[in-house]
Amino acid sequence: MADRSLRQARQLVAPRPPALDGGAAGRADLPYSVRVDQVVQIFERNGPPVLDRIDLDVGPGEFVCLLGASGCGKSTLLSLIAGLNAPTSGSIDVTVGRPALMFQEPALLPWLTAAGNVELALKARRVARAERRAEAERLLGLVNLAGQGRKRVHELSGGMRQRVALARALAQDSQLLLMDEPFAALDAITRDALHEELARLWSEQGLSIVFVTHNVREAVRLGQRVVLMSSRPGRIVREWDIELSQPRAIESPGVSALATEITHHLRAEISRHAR
């Protein structure tokens, strides 16, 4: 029974040699999809670091959940990996090309149909016009929205919108999917359904996923590895490898047990900020 076989691993990852640089070509055999190396992020001059010496490797096909309270810089770390900002110091090495990124809001373009939103991502990749339509329909099928492509964004429920956003992220054809609390604004039942979709897609598509959340159960439900971050400054405190078999149910005893343990550490971490 895998339920209790949680192994607490790597209390702070040991310092690594500097990240390799160079083009993405011929790097498929590297042991990571992204390597974050001693990354520090400071927003205000002489201010406190938002991220403090972060080291993180995400292996090819690995599902990592970044967990932490508000202000731990987990979203900041994600936009650094996405290349939207540059770190103050340290390096980030993404080996698989441009990562796809999903937000808490679906962020669909409301003047386009569901299929139009997916097709825009294909267009940005310069997929030929003739292929876009069929490819968008295929991707919408992957998130169980086959035949719904002609609907406008406002005709879709919150869960359906977030699945269109997922299909759009998949349309970027990246091996690395970054997700910034993508289900936090959904109700619990819809979230549960989307957990199933995401777990299925992850196992089918062989993606590396970095999933940011403040929901401990969600992290344990989905991830192969849960990385707990502290707040102000954001540091990696602890990691857990999760060896529960997939598919998991969020209410299963194994998930509950590990979530309880991680919550204990999260609360302790937050309590340090009490005065």
Added chain:
Amino acid sequence: MPGEALVPGENVGTTLDEGRAAGDSRAFGAGLDALDAPPALPPRPGPWTVFVRSVLPPIVAFAAFIGVWQLAYQVGLKPKYVLPSPLDVYDLLVQMIADGRAWDAIVTSVSRGAIGFLASLVIGTLLGLLMWRSRWVRRAIGPFVSGLMSLPSVAWVPAAIIWFQLTDAAIYSVVLLGAVPSIANGLLAGFDQVPPLLQKVGRVLGLGPIGRIRHVLLPAALPGYLAGLKQGWAFAWRSLMAAELITYAPKLGIGLGQQLNIGRELSQMDLVITSILLILVVGVAIELLVFAPLERRVLRTRGLAPAPAGT
């Protein structure tokens, strides 16, 4: 199973096998979609409903207005040359349509309005873009552009006449000063209202700068821009009438504003009222035929359709 009852009550119920038969997740998802999908926008109402809700009430109000006017005429509230009867005005209107005066005036004014508006469209859009791209330009001239919007453009007419004499240039300059600020500010408001998240999406998808402008920024700014255009047209039309009313010269032809001025000079009240009526009808017709359908279409595709009138 040792060590699982860490929290009372957490442990009851399901393992995966009990709670979730394989294959029911698809049915679960489909059921959720069916329950959660927001209701479609209400279907477009039928022609009869539209007539009763939107067409009939203004007709009734208009008929009542005519009735009060007729009553005032019949009790002799004012002498006949000051207050003609509705029928006098109607007769003159029919006559002006028959002899082509009405049509000529409409064509003269509308073509001027259209040219002036199109010029304003180009200049206002360029100005809006410039103010959006350059923070410095915006800080420097933004207050003046906004200030111009509250300055009645009729105030420019004397200056325009002195600069350009009684020419089309004088009229167009007044129209431009009336319409350009609205259009520039509308475009600016449209850009300002683009959610930062959508701009981020453009970058995440890997669109280049041109692609981001074309596929994200411009469509996102469209509702604000359209509102600016609509207001720009209203300002252009008002400015045009103010200019036509004051500038009268044979080579300028007779537009609706000049028509109105002729009525004043001849103390011919039925011509004054007829001209006002025509100005009103043309302004409203262009709003209804050009801008309202555009705006409705843009809003409807975004699920922002305005509620039908009267609901």
